[in-house]
Amino acid sequence: MPAAPDRSAVAVVAYYFARFDNSAYQRLGYLTWREAYADVGAKLGVKGSYVKNRRDGFDPLFTWRRGWWQRPLSASEAHIHSLLADVDEAALYVLVSRLLADAESAEGRLLTGVLSIASPGPVQQQSSGNQRAITGAAAEELFIELHIKGKSGFVGELLDKRLAGEGYDFLLKNPDEPDQYIELKGTAGQNGGISFTSKEWDVAQAKGDRFWLVVMSSVHDKPTLQIINNPAACLRAQQSFHTVIQTSWRVTAADLNSNSDPIL
Structure with missing residues (x-):
């Protein structure tokens, strides 16, 4: 388990889960959503319920999701979608797999700050x-x-x-x-x-x-x-x-x- 919760990595995994629904957790080798939440949470230093909540936060984006679709996206969720929307499933799967294998990987380190809402650039x-x-x-x-x-x-x-x-x-x-x-x-x-x-x-x-x-x-x-x-x-x-x-x-x-x- 990471020394501190890796919420940037959780956001990427949660977005992958929301966007590709059941096929996402199945491709990662999980048999149920419950198993997926628990394992991802353990690897990234958060509770399984937090992973689920982050996934549900993207519900308004995807018509096949029936959870929190009625509420507007938060600023951070909209930002994450803007960054990941053009990444195809195969590439996003690789990124998620690498994050779950090692949250301190090069990809994990580069996520720091990228997925957070920052002030406008120069x-x-x-x-x-x-x-x-x-x-x-x-x-x-x-x-x-x-x-x-x-x-x-x-x-x-x-x-x-x-x-x-x-x-x-x-x-x-x-x-x-x-x-x-x-x-x-x-x-x-x-x-x-x-x-x-x-x-x-x-x-x-x-x-x-x-x-x-x-x-x-x-x-x-x-x-x-x-x-x-x-x-x-x-x-x-x-x-x-x-x-x-x-x-x-x-x-x-x-x-x-x-x-x-x-x-x-």
Whole structure:
């Protein structure tokens, strides 16, 4: 048992229980909810009833839960959901398993402070994230315009999949060839690297030669377009973890430039 209750770890496990319900405790090897609460509580230094209460606190988020759905989320519960909502079941299962095996693991240590409600970060950090989003959106819209004009480097019907959450931005359909998958990245300058989410990188690996990376550089000035086929095979990406709950694969600007030539 930890020297002190590890409430950050409990919050992650409780969220996993609430989000995936019965399949969550069963996958972790428990036969009943009672057994799950007792064992998790013992490992993380809290009572089993506390684990159950934390799980029930997420009820308003999930329609299959029938407990405290009528009450609003607390600020901490909403914050935890915002951090974990995009983490798929497989990744969340690994995180929970590691926390239960060793609450003092690297993942456990990184949780300290991450899941607590903190004061807003420096304005510079917040605006940097907003700027990346603005640059990416501008690049996507410019790519659509280029495709309509026949200057995107691709031929076929371009279907917008940005809101589908499928690991790519556009699906290219052409009756003369199999469907092609396009991921669009934008950079403010000519020498910026780019990042893939874990799902995007997984899809890139799975689709192989049917997956295309399009990099729009200098989006707000004089944009140039780079097209790289099968980036998972030809780019050297380094995996990194962010606050435990997110993973991405980063490709340097040098590696991008060595694998394609600008076409605009």
